[in-house]
Amino acid sequence: MTIGYLAGGTSDHRSFFQHGFPATFPFEDLTSYSPYIHGYNDVSGTSANDFILAKMITQGALATIAELAQPLSMTLSHTALPDTQDEVGPYVVNMDIVSNTAATVSSATLYWKLDSASSFNSVAMQQTGSNTFSGAIPGQVSPAKVEYYMTATDSAGNQKWLPDGFGAGDNHYRFHVGLFQSIYFDDFDGSTDNGWSHTQIATQDDWQRGAPQGNAGDPSSAYSGSSVWANDLGASGWNGEYATNVENRLTSPVIDCSGKSGVTLTFARWLTVEEHQYDQAEIRVNGNLVWNNPSSNLLDNSWSIQDIDISAYADNNAAVQVEFRMKSDGGLEFGGWNIDDFELYTLGGAGGSSDALVLSGSTVGQRGQSVSYSLSNMQPNATFGLLVSLSNSGTNIFGHSFDIGAPYTIVHTGTANGSGVATINFRIPMAVAANTIAYVEGGARNGANIDDSNLLTLLIL
Template sequence: MIATQLGAVYPNKYIVVGGHFDSTSYDEDAPGADDNASGTAGVIEIARILSQKLFNYTIIYCAWSAEEIGLVGSGEWAGNAADAGMDIVGYLNLDMIGYLQEGSDYHTDMMAPSSAQPLVDLYETVVGLYVTDFAVNEGTLIGGDSDHTSFNNNGFMGIFPFEDSENYSPHIHSDNDLIGPSVNNPTLAQKFTQAGVAFVATAAELFNGLYPPMELALVQNENNVDLNWSTPVDGTTNFEAYHVYRNDEIIATINNIDDTVYVDNTIQNGVTYNYYVTAAYTGENGGESNPSNTVSVTMGLMQTHFWDFEDGTQGWTIKDDNTGWRWGVPVNLSGNNTNYLSTDSDDVGSGTHVVDYAISPEIDLSIYSVAYLEFDYGWRDYSSDEFSVVYRTSPGDAWITLEALSSTSGFTTHNIELPEAALTATAQLAFYYDDNDTWAWYNAVDNVKIIAAEQTSVLEIPQNLTGEAIEDHIHLEWNPVSDSGFVAYNIYRDDAQVHNISNIDETTYDDIQNLTDGQTYTYYISATYAEGESGQSNEVSVTYDPIGTGELQNRTVSVYPNPLPQGQNIRYTAAATIESVTIYDLAGRVVATTKVNQPTGQVATAHLKPGMYLLKINTTEHHTLKKLHITAH
């Protein structure tokens, strides 16, 4: 049974929550109270609560059939979802949530492969915030499985918070799986459900009524990054500006809703940049939207090392016998018909301990600021064996685990960012396998790559240049640069330098030079350092209009005191009757507003923190904008 709650912003991105509704028994009856009426009821309760709200992402609620005979229902659905290319952000599984061993604290044992760690982290975070007396412990599933595996096996992330991996209900799969002996703690089931509500609501993102920019995309060029996006799906009303964020800091503000392109020229090789864009709206219900999707890039990445093992081990050290890694011996994993490294505990059977490191040659990683290990691997595990990626800073040092790998149904490509500690001149990487002296299965590794970038030093470029025509001049503002070697800001108009400023904190300029009515001027700025001149900032184009079409002239309005000490009221006077005064913060959110209907008045600002604000004064037909600086006592 499937129920779909359509997302308001990203209807084609999905959060899935489910549990199986079938039960089985070794006896005549199979009531299945804990396994899994408890989980199914939890899914239904989550749906009841969340269906009353609107979310950015689509939520799919599922009750699976035939889990007890091999994950049949969820396996079929997840396989079809993968074939259809569904963008499933994550899956939460509810299976057996009602039994608590006497004397135990409220907790869950988390079952998830390492590939689903981002979902585990999110679950732990929301439980810590909203269900504070519900511990999340690491668990190991022995002798069974559940529907989260269907999602992990099809390339999605799935997690399974379980009542207890060792002390679960002893009554499942019997006619005693009843409320009372088996579902013996309704409060535990409630906590599982509360955690599920918090997790799904957080992952699906509650819609705040403000539509974000859509479909942010990135193009990496040699010396810059091009960003482009689509306008909000329903965001034309009261639109004010786009805010472009890089690594969670605003680097540009764009005031035209149709201007959906930004070029970031302030980049360095070897640095990873994460971008997103928001939309700011005015009005009574205005503010800043949720972020768009995030796009990321690491500049200057290139493949520096590659081992395909076609003609041998290519410098890698292995045992090359049936007690460890072997070269050129195929195992029963789909997706690769070439030579590779493999182990096969199943082939040698019990009595032979298969354990070995496949060790790389020494690699000089010291010249790189960032490096990734990419490889193809496959592993059919047997719960008792282990397979991991490790490194050491030089031969003879102790191995340090990078990541414990997850089982797969065939070869898959995997990527790991190497920690800074691994970037030495004598680094070694290895794939470690140990069947722990049990009769296990097999694994393989192929096409190992190092992808890295050298860090380059570039001169910092001034950010977030803005411009506007005010009375008899054009006013420019920008964000300051750091003070390392700074000499001057250079102001360019129509590609010709018109001014320079030697004070690093002076980040405004009023252009009054030979301005022509109705003409549009294009500006950018740079910074000069002891080492030379930086690249150019973003460009802004401003049409000079000294009369002021549709705007109340600034010289007819007085705002005082400005700067304003924190706690005082801002006062204003004008030559015309003022209808309203609104104060915005730099994110475009309304922080104060008042109705006036007279040419003078004041606005209380005691609740505002020190900082920069924008004051908008409206008359019947015109408006003017003033920057307001509130200072600390």
């Protein structure tokens, strides 16, 4: 192996060497090739070079470098939270962290958000066992979809994260709060295609069902089970890449969504595709575009779960079909679609509650700062109170059964407007300890009786 920049001096990678960054530039017959790369002298020997082999060598070298560059500092493990109908929470996240070096674990952080939010909330995880660190996600009013990931840092400054990915937060765990109802599910592991079909629109139809082979950026195994649907699985006689100037599609069987509302498509995705200007990966529902690849190259390096709202075309529709499409130009190609665990579902409220009032608002707050709530469904101009407690064990207040426990504090009282709605703000005292979980509930007069609301969890940072 020769280290250094090429003698001709016009190589793209020379500037990297000049700044101390070695670059991998493999040629299997470099001694008979021009020393000028991408220069005007680059005219001899091109037919003698195997560029596919050079690409494979580069991919292998980069994958090896990336893997070896990750320090074996810590081993992390976590059991993902399941779906739940519990709106009260908190949802406790545990992560086991084992240091593989002399360094000690210095911190662990939980990041979470609702899928509709643009940014994550952060929670310092506390050590609750010899190797276990725990953090809490506050309860959420159903229906809700919660995403989260965790990081760990040791005393040497090394950082690891879960789920795995090139960077912290690239991939997320997720769970649903509410009543989850599956409409259709297929993990593609059956003995037949279950009514799925694939069609050539132009040049080639390379949709295949089976085990992925790990070629051209594809996964080496299915998300679950053994089989996926994919563009070119990379088996014998194939290379794993979608071809140039192709257009094809994979179409689901007809799915009956009669009587359903809020229909969502979810599936496991591993997709590598050139930027949208050149190659197009699309999802269509009954011919309507619901997703397409972004303007930059999309290069998944692990399986991720995708949720796509298709209610505009699927709600109360007895004949729903989902299409995955691939269209390429004559240039760069990648591995294309790999999909697994395809499902249509609805997520509704947990139900079963006797709460007459509806409380919504902050689930995370900072000491010394204000949080805001809305209390609705009260009688017009009713008097009300907002109560806070560190317990959710239940208690009787003015002869009415509330969800919060004793002791409690009435942090605000007031009068609803003519529509039975009130907006409430209160400041969290600085004396409250960080990472405290509190519970918030509303109550209001209804004639001689009292109505109460749902219970909200408030994480105080």
